[in-house]
Amino acid sequence: MALKWRDSFSCDIKEIDDQHKRLFELGSNLYTLASLKDEYDHxxxxxxxxxxxxxxxxxxxxxxxxxxxxxxxSEYETHKLEHKAFINSLVKLEKEDLDVHQAQSIMKLIVFVTDWITAHIMKTDMKYKEFFKEKGK
Ligand SMILES: [Fe+2]
Ligand SMILES: [Fe+2]
Incomplete structure (x- = not known):
């Protein structure tokens, strides 16, 4: 599970890199909270x-x-479909697992989210890097 931003994640578009960094930050906050072993219910x-x-x-x-x-x-449609599938999976996981209110299900959701985001940036978002560079974005 990669929760730390690395330069290899960069798409060379500042707004997008900043947004990806924010996603990592939220994932990292989630992981920290879910890992706490204190007497409080988080x-x-x-x-x-x-x-x-x-x-x-x-x-x-x-x-x-x-x-x-x-x-x-040109790959707008397939890229958009990937985004949509992720949101659908997230909603489904939220409904199924979070109701159970178990640390294990919460961790499962966190691992899914962070793995997906990392893989999506590296494989799918990276595909537009050169495209946008050529367009001067
Ligand atoms: Fe992205
Ligand atoms: Fe994307």
Whole structure:
């Protein structure tokens, strides 16, 4: 599970790098909270950050999609589908697992989210890096 930003994640577009960094930050906050072994129940805070992560992810996806549309990016549709599938999985996991209110399910969700975001940046977002560079973005 990669929670730390590395230069190899950079798409060379400042706004997008900043948004990706924010996603890592939220993922990292979630992981820290879920790993706490104190006497407090952090469930409500965890759910709150998951909601924040979800809405920030939606905002980020929309930002990327608009940019792709604006520059007529040929893989816009498939990229958008990946985004949509992720949000659907996240909503499903939230419903199934969080109700159970178990540390293990929460960790499962966190691992899924951080692995997905990392893989998506490295494989799918990276595909537009050269494209936008050529367009002078
Ligand atoms: Fe992205
Ligand atoms: Fe993306």
């Amino acid at each position: 469930y409500d805070e965890i759910v709150q950050i998951i909601e924040e992560l979800k809405s920030y992810t939606e905002y980020h996806f929309e930002y990327e999609e608009n940019l792709m549309l604006q520059y007529n990016y």
